[in-house]
Amino acid sequence: MVRATYERELQRLEDETLVLGSMVEVAIVESVEMLRQRDMAGSRRLIAQDRDINKKRFAIEADALALIATQQPMAGDLRTLAAILDIADELERMGDYAKGIAKINILIGDNPLVKPLVDIPRMAEKTCGMLHRALEAFVRRDVEAARAIPDEDDEVDGLYDQVYRELITYILADPSTIERANYLLWAAHNLERAADRVTNICERVVFTVTGELLEMDVESLQEGAPH
Amino acid sequence: MESVVKLEVQDYHLFYGDFRALRGISVQIPAHHITAIIGPSGCGKSTFLRTFNRMNDLIPGVRVEGQATLDGQDIFEVDVVELRRLVGMVFQRPNPFPKSIFDNVAYGPRAHGVHERARLAGIVERSLRDAALWDEVKDDLGKSALALSGGQQQRLCIARALAVEPQVILMDEPASALDPIATLRIEELIQTLKQKYTIVIVTHNMQQAARASDYTAFLMMDEERAGYLVEYGPTRDIFTNPRHKQTEDYITGRFG
Numbered sequence: 001m002v003r004a005t006y007e008r009e010l011q012r013l014e015d016e017t018l019v020l021g022s023m024v025e026v027a028i029v030e031s032v033e034m035l036r037q038r039d040m041a042g043s044r045r046l047i048a049q050d051r052d053i054n055k056k057r058f059a060i061e062a063d064a065l066a067l068i069a070t071q072q073p074m075a076g077d078l079r080t081l082a083a084i085l086d087i088a089d090e091l092e093r094m095g096d097y098a099k100g101i102a103k104i105n106i107l108i109g110d111n112p113l114v115k116p117l118v119d120i121p122r123m124a125e126k127t128c129g130m131l132h133r134a135l136e137a138f139v140r141r142d143v144e145a146a147r148a149i150p151d152e153d154d155e156v157d158g159l160y161d162q163v164y165r166e167l168i169t170y171i172l173a174d175p176s177t178i179e180r181a182n183y184l185l186w187a188a189h190n191l192e193r194a195a196d197r198v199t200n201i202c203e204r205v206v207f208t209v210t211g212e213l214l215e216m217d218v219e220s221l222q223e224g225a226p227h
Numbered sequence: 228m229e230s231v232v233k234l235e236v237q238d239y240h241l242f243y244g245d246f247r248a249l250r251g252i253s254v255q256i257p258a259h260h261i262t263a264i265i266g267p268s269g270c271g272k273s274t275f276l277r278t279f280n281r282m283n284d285l286i287p288g289v290r291v292e293g294q295a296t297l298d299g300q301d302i303f304e305v306d307v308v309e310l311r312r313l314v315g316m317v318f319q320r321p322n323p324f325p326k327s328i329f330d331n332v333a334y335g336p337r338a339h340g341v342h343e344r345a346r347l348a349g350i351v352e353r354s355l356r357d358a359a360l361w362d363e364v365k366d367d368l369g370k371s372a373l374a375l376s377g378g379q380q381q382r383l384c385i386a387r388a389l390a391v392e393p394q395v396i397l398m399d400e401p402a403s404a405l406d407p408i409a410t411l412r413i414e415e416l417i418q419t420l421k422q423k424y425t426i427v428i429v430t431h432n433m434q435q436a437a438r439a440s441d442y443t444a445f446l447m448m449d450e451e452r453a454g455y456l457v458e459y460g461p462t463r464d465i466f467t468n469p470r471h472k473q474t475e476d477y478i479t480g481r482f483g
Contacts, residue, residue, distance in 0.1 A: 003480045006480070072433075072434055073479065074433070074437070074466050074478040074479050074480075075466060075467060075468065075469055075474075075475045075478055075479055076479065077479050078466075078467060079468070210468075211467060211468030
């Protein structure tokens with residue numbers, strides 16, 4: 001290998017991106033689980049842990065920029081590094097959505113949830129599954145998978161619409177639930193946005209492999225709840 | 228390619244005796260652009276460059292096959308003295324004559340029969356200005372060219388090439404003997420020169436090709452050590468998304 005050190009560093013950055021991805025997956029699943037169990041201490045801990053996600057993202061960014069500055073990556077390597085910068089950014093924002101859900105749990109405080117959580121945990125699970133496979137597609141340079149995953153976003157959007165409609169019925173039946181219903185709607189909205197960011201990651205995977213910059217979010221204007 | 232084609236080779240082969248140095252190269256080089264030729268050592272970049280002003284003719288036993296044209300005209304049918312006036316060349320090491328700055332630049336025009344002092348002075352000033360050297364030497368044109376710095380000497384050599392009003396400038400690693408700042412000045416200069424001239428530059432420095440050229444041709448050696456064209460296209464495509472794996476391997480440093 002002509003550039004062993006360089007190759008190692010590129011590989012390490014990809015690995016670190018995966019580590020960041022799993023931190024975010026855990027944060028999303030736990031944020032919803034803690035909301036479901038009304039675990040305030042857990043939510044507080046999760047809010048604090050978001051700093052680790054941010055730190056990791058900045059470390060990846062700094063190392064990627066250093067590699068660009070010192071090693072003059074070209075072609076596929078340059079695209080990989082550009083993708084890593086973008087993906088790290090998307091992941092960090094997904095972490096913020098998890099933190100937002102943790103904050104919602106604290107804001108709801110001692111009040112009971114307006115309804116038991118069914119579809120919101122499903123949204124979290126679905127989103128994390130998509131994220132996991134999107135990052136797998138990245139390390140495997142699997143364009144087909146990256147092109148297919150965004151279609152699954154419809155399922156998350158469908159669940160969001162369902163949550164939205166259901167919460168509206170609660171509000172209509174008893175306007176005193178408005179605030180608590182609204183909190184859950186925010187949580188669902190955060191997950192819906194998180195899934196959209198998986199689509200952005202998939203776009204970067206396609207870019208890494210083919211050099212093609214494309215928009216995969218085709219249904220952003222579909223009818224139903226505002227996304 | 229939208230621009231006018233200035234230089235073109237079609238299925239071009241070059242032999243040194245029995246040895247095939249270049250194999251089947253076809254390229255169209257656009258006017259008023261900078262075309263970089265990159266590739267590993269020994270792949271025939273310089274040999275290919277020297278095709279365009281027939282510098283290879285000077286080497287015994289050289290034989291070519293295929294077409295090479297300047298403005299659509301077969302370069303082997305053009306008078307070689309006229310061809311070398313139209314197609315100037317700048318080399319790797321600055322090679323000023325051991326004469327004054329003025330005489331270096333005036334050398335070409337004098338050889339082409341210009342002797343009137345005022346006219347020569349005009350040509351010298353214009354050439355030095357075009358080579359971005361005028362402001363640094365205008366008060367000292369009688370000074371020996373050898374007293375200039377390496378970067379200034381190279382710009383003097385460019386001025387000397389410009390003095391005979393060429394249309395094409397071939398540059399064979401023009402900055403490889405210069406420090407980074409002098410290198411950047413040469414690259415900047417090349418950018419301004421393309422307004423008036425067509426530039427073809429051979430470089431070992433891939434970053435230089437990426438920074439300073441509009442089109443890039445990547446040459447490699449085949450199993451018999453003959454140079455052939457792997458890929459040719461807009462520089463930004465070559466360096467962000469080359470079509471051929473060999474190009475990708477070379478520009479990402481995984482060649483070999």
